[in-house]
Amino acid sequence: MSDITADMRVSQYKELLRIRRTEEILAEEYRKGTMRTPTHFGIGQEAVAVGVCGGLNLGDVVYTHHRSHTHYLAKGGSPFGLIAELLGREGGCSRGRGGSVHLVDRSVGFLGSSPVLGHSLALATGSALAFKMDNKPSIAVAFFGEGAFDEGSAWESLNYAATWKLPVMFVCENNLYATESPLSVRQPEGTSFCERANAFKVKSQRVDGNDVDAVFGSVKSTIDACRSGAGPVLLECMTYRWREHVGPLWDYEANRTFRPKAELESWMEKCPVKRSGGKLISMGISQQSDLDSWRADINDEIENILQNAYDSPWPDPSTLFENI
Ligand SMILES: Cc1ncc(C[n+]2csc(CCOP(=O)(O)OP(=O)(O)O)c2C)c(N)n1
Ligand SMILES: [Mg+2]
16 A cells, blocks of 8 residues: 555554554463453454554544454553453453453543444444434444354344445454354355345455555545445455464364364464564565564563553452442
């Protein structure tokens, strides 16, 4: 994309790396048993969040599903808010009450993660309706997995959003699996999510979800029309989660064989962080030493935040039934 400046490329790379390292550090920490919230890591899928959120304004809002950390961080949610939330601390973005699958930060337009499949599409459609009724120039984004696309609420949302030409962007992270089920046992051969969206008159694009440039480019080419009343858009982003469905383990550590190791390895070769860093070097924007020093800085930053989160207070037990 010619209209991406060198500075934007560097900041996208740093964002990918910051999200990757935050989740990797959290995954290691999770093994100690100090975090009790069910946690779905998005390691390997970062380019979707960074590419999409890079095209949004502060006034735009994001809803997402259980695999939520990448979207929360990419929309501007604070790493401390995330880490303290996973540790159940008062300073967490949901005051330690929500956990990984109920993150909220209204100050950055992150209206929330929900573990109920299909919820994000319906909620984003509702926000988009409100924007249209209030004549606001904002758009709503729903992130969801390809498994959620089989939910009735997903189809209802597409239909309603297209009928009323709502400013909503549906972003499907197609990582080929829903828990342990591959697409082949869930849908007839040849099913296309883009064709499904087209059946509802929703414009759609399939993109390489491990290439932050491709995702950002798709958003840039569709968002203005979506924002100004041309109707909803669906982006199908092809990607792959590296860890188990829920929890920090690699499949092989848990003796799970439903995803072949060779398949994981082929996707790891398409690592979105490495690809973005490799491009910085091949385009002459940065050197390997720059990448190494950013990595060291980000590691220090996240390790410090983790320690601060551990040192921060628990919720006062007398407040535990507030806001329920
Ligand atoms: C309505 C509903 N049905 C079932 C579940 C149980 N469930 C949790 S995650 C999941 C699979 C989701 O797969 P996908 O949407 O592809 O997202 P991914 O985990 O691959 O990111 C299922 C079936 C749920 N949370 N909500
Ligand atoms: Mg999936």
